Amino acid sequence: MADLAEKLSPLHELAMPRSGSDKVILSERLCDSLVQVQAWPDSVGEVEKQIKQTRGKRNVMPTGPGRWLIDDQSEGLEEKLRKKIGAELGAVTGLTHARVVVSISGEKATWVLASGIALDFDVTAFPIGTTQMSHHHEIGLTIYRVGENSFDLYVFTSLVRSFWHWIEKASAEIGYSVI
Secondary structure (H helix, E strand, O other), X not given: OOOOXXXXXXXXXXXXXXXXXXXXXXXXXXXXXXXXXXXXXXXXXXXXXXXXXOOOOEEEEEEEOOEEEEEEOOOOHHHHHHHHHHHHHEXXXXXXXXXXXXXXXXXXXXXXXXXXOOOOOOOOOOOOOOEXXXXXXXXXXXXXXXEOOEEEEEEXXXXXXXXXXXXXXXXXXXXXXXX
């Protein structure tokens, strides 16, 4: 039996490591398990409970009423949640191959993001550990604030190359590195 093909990022030739300034540090990663969960209106509390009880190292990002985007660092989250939630409580949709995570950090990260994304990136308006939905031109973004100057941006796989070109161009003004 043939082995499954290795995951290949749409940014594999663009996001090559290179040294530069540490004012902005860019990187990209493919998700191991990325799942959207939508609870039915009368089951939001139960679905939240099931999500919390499912073990793993993950970011649980609210993206709407009774809706979460969950990024787990191990494979198999979709199947686990399907068993726990089932069709009676909500819908579980696997998005592992539909998004790429572009990470940005460094003392000028918020400056770069604010130059092209219409959000208030001040830590009091967008606290650590919270999620915001936005866009850069027509590219939809789910933005998770990891730290004071650190963000994970979940970008549609089909549009991530265009987004990467923009974020590199915006970062070039002050200097950046890719890790």
